[in-house]
Amino acid sequence: MSANKAARVGEEIWKGRIDKVNAELVTLTYGTIVAQLCKDFEADYVEVNKQLDRMGYNIGLRLIEDYLAKSNTMRRCSNFRETADMIAKVGFKIFLNITPTVTNWTSDSKQFSLVFEENPLADFVELPDDGRAQDELWYSNIFCGVLRGALEMVQMQVEAHFISDVLRGNDTTEMRVSLIRYIDDELPPEDD
Amino acid sequence: MQVYSFYIFDRHTECIYSKSWFTPPPPASSSLTSPSTSRPQSQQPAPHASSVTSPPVASLVVAPPSAAALKRSKQKKDDDAKLIFGTVFSLRNMVRKLGGEDDAFIAYRTGQYKLHYYETPTNLRFALLTEPGALSMRNVLHQIYINLWVEYVVKNPLSPVEHKGGEGVRNEMFEMGLDKFIRGLM
Numbered sequence: 001m002s003a004n005k006a007a008r009v010g011e012e013i014w015k016g017r018i019d020k021v022n023a024e025l026v027t028l029t030y031g032t033i034v035a036q037l038c039k040d041f042e043a044d045y046v047e048v049n050k051q052l053d054r055m056g057y058n059i060g061l062r063l064i065e066d067y068l069a070k071s072n073t074m075r076r077c078s079n080f081r082e083t084a085d086m087i088a089k090v091g092f093k094i095f096l097n098i099t100p101t102v103t104n105w106t107s108d109s110k111q112f113s114l115v116f117e118e119n120p121l122a123d124f125v126e127l128p129d130d131g132r133a134q135d136e137l138w139y140s141n142i143f144c145g146v147l148r149g150a151l152e153m154v155q156m157q158v159e160a161h162f163i164s165d166v167l168r169g170n171d172t173t174e175m176r177v178s179l180i181r182y183i184d185d186e187l188p189p190e191d192d
Numbered sequence: 193m194q195v196y197s198f199y200i201f202d203r204h205t206e207c208i209y210s211k212s213w214f215t216p217p218p219p220a221s222s223s224l225t226s227p228s229t230s231r232p233q234s235q236q237p238a239p240h241a242s243s244v245t246s247p248p249v250a251s252l253v254v255a256p257p258s259a260a261a262l263k264r265s266k267q268k269k270d271d272d273a274k275l276i277f278g279t280v281f282s283l284r285n286m287v288r289k290l291g292g293e294d295d296a297f298i299a300y301r302t303g304q305y306k307l308h309y310y311e312t313p314t315n316l317r318f319a320l321l322t323e324p325g326a327l328s329m330r331n332v333l334h335q336i337y338i339n340l341w342v343e344y345v346v347k348n349p350l351s352p353v354e355h356k357g358g359e360g361v362r363n364e365m366f367e368m369g370l371d372k373f374i375r376g377l378m
Binding site for chain 1: 313
């Protein structure tokens with residue numbers, strides 16, 4: 001599916017088939033989770049990033065089925081570039097009504113960036129002013145886990161991490177996604 | 193239209209759900225086992241005890257039911273599921289080899305039944321056995337996936353992500369929804 005067509009599909013599903021919730025409810029709920037994690041792990045931000053990623057992973061494992069059902073996807077993407085477009089223009093669109101930009105492809109088409117012009121998770125957010133959060137906490141790290149979990153269920157092992165965040169004072173919010181390998185179908189056990 | 197049975201297999205190739213709508217006399221549980229149990233022979237019209245209209249099959253009814261027979265019938269059910277998986281998995285792979293990666297295996301038919309197959313991109317596989325004359329059930333299986341599986345199993349917070357041994361699948365909402373949906377077709 002071409003990028004334009006993916007955008008149209010995403011728009012159509014968002015308009016017609018999605019139950020909406022109040023965006024501030026999402027923002028504040030997520031904010032509460034991150035704040036609580038920072039408290040629980042005594043501002044060990046590396047650990048907080050890890051926990052957010054793990055939560056996202058567990059969400060992704062289930063969310064993929066909802067994505068496939070809502071988008072009526074019957075077949076796999078033919079290559080990783082198509083996968084990237086579907087994530088940005090259909091996935092993010094139908095669940096969060098945002099469309100991050102897919103960019104900075106490596107020449108082997110195995111790594112790309114998602115640049116978030118808007119991020120509903122980060123509205124009203126200021127990172128703690130302790131001199132460390134700005135360098136260590138990836139506030140929206142749950143997204144990385146969601147992508148990792150969701151793509152694993154459709155036979156793609158990926159690695160995802162943020163490389164910049166406007167909350168840290170960077171110009172953009174950018175996530176790097178790399179395809180590690182396609183996972184082979186599992187075979188039935190041999191008869192004995 | 194007559195629906196005989198329904199199976200779901202997960203991405204680890206395990207049968208995580210099966211249901212039969214046609215209960216034949218106890219010992220003659222519905223069987224797909226062909227004389228040679230070693231490899232599934234997809235194109236052979238396997239004897240199917242659930243079609244009462246066929247005298248040769250009905251005449252297979254012999255032994256009276258007992259505890260041992262019940263155990264055998266459970267064993268038979270497991271074997272049926274394994275055979276079905278082996279068959280659809282081989283057919284799906286063959287179809288893709290011959291018709292290209294995007295080709296999909298949809299159904300096969302024997303003299304006694306028709307097996308409809310549907311697979312999601314997450315490698316969840318659905319198989320539905322109906323009477324041989326049934327029309328395409330692809331859409332029916334797709335609806336079972338999006339309206340029943342995703343709604344009542346995936347979105348059930350108490351159900352695990354992996355359904356080892358069928359855990360979390362046999363919940364009331366899913367069972368009722370499926371039964372109602374299938375009976376609506378008959």
